[in-house]
Amino acid sequence: MHEEDDVEVRTILARITSYYGFVPRIYQELQRNPEAFKAFFYKNEQLATDRALPGLTKELIAIGAAAALGSEYCLDTHVEGAKRLGAREDQIFLAILLGASVAETTALSRSLRAWQG
Secondary structure, eight states: OOHHHHHHHHHHHHHHHHSSOOOOHHHHHTTTSSSHHHHHHHHHHHHHHHSOHHHHHHHHHHHHHHHHHOOHHHHHHHHHHHHHTTHHHHHHHHHHHHHHHHHHHHHHHHHHHHHOO
């Protein structure tokens, strides 16, 4: 790793920590490849800072997606983010239920199409 990459990675890690209070597992793993790490971070930072949706709404969407995908690490990360932004327990619960419902519906529709041939 080049020195400038190392400085940039450390700066990004500090920014991530200031947002979540910790470094989520995905970023811990991506550090093995600094270019992929930076690309992933900057893409997500752009989405997170876009003002088309409020931050809490984005966190609730991410909770639903994490629930749909069954990603415990992502779910934990986004639940913490949502709580930090003032989410109520009923909002978090509904986001999880909606995500699980999407996953269930997707599995059902794929299975029915496969079965019907």
